[in-house]
Amino acid sequence: MDNDYYSLTAVLADNHKLACTFSQDVPGMGHMDGSTEPDLRAGAKAELPMWLASSLCLNELTEFVVPPPFGARVKAALNASAPSVRLSSLVGQGGWWYRFGAGVAEIWDRGDDLLGTLLRAFIKRLPALQDLAAHHASSDVSVPESGPGTGEAFREGMDADERELFHIGQTSGSMVKSWYDTVWGRRR
Structure with missing residues (x-):
């Protein structure tokens, strides 16, 4: 960032x-x-x-x-199930939750605690983000819902930085699939 x-x-x-x-x-x-x-x-x-x-x-x-998007309620929800928290709706205006949190941590005397919360949330949400990007990179973009924090519900709740990572993962996955189909298609 x-x-x-x-x-x-x-x-x-x-x-x-x-x-x-x-x-x-x-x-x-x-x-x-x-x-x-x-x-x-x-x-x-x-x-x-x-x-x-x-x-x-x-x-x-x-x-x-401390703003409510970084308060005790959100922290407890993130600890319980980070992928099920809709980060996009916490701060509004495009959902820059991580960046806003980093800015708050920079001027807050307990900023290290907040930075730790941001990092733990990102680490817990990353596997769901990667799985969803890989799934959308395939030809079949229908994603089965298998619980909270997965599929389209997770995608709608992504922070703006997560959406950017999702797009990068989806694009690179599509490029790998295209390469794989071309290389293995010629060998058949």
Whole structure:
């Protein structure tokens, strides 16, 4: 996952909102929380895009609580059955759950715990992603449902990065199948 300045995916992931509480008065920024006051007062709450929230948090102007997509309920669901969790619906706007989580971990004092959760979720979801991509690469794309977290239900719940990996796996699987059919077709 690149965080390149010119990366469109990085821009989209950094646009997710983070609920922040201002810890200091900020003159001339009253419009940020939707009030008519000219200044932001300490204790004011505002939903800020990740790119702005991270800068303000690192400069100790704001504080935040961990967003619900990375809270205890989601963590428990991931521990129970990671492939059955619909990551795409947790953060909205394209479902950049991993990237948003990495951004939150970067500015949170317990970020290592969150990074561990992200990594464990990815590792537990990867076999289902690989199986589904290989299945879709074959000529028969009908995938039988064999339980939660498999098949089309899993595909619909994929994070944007997982969808990209799925597409890569599907494309490479199709290329291998095409090569195999051409090579073995000539030998018959």
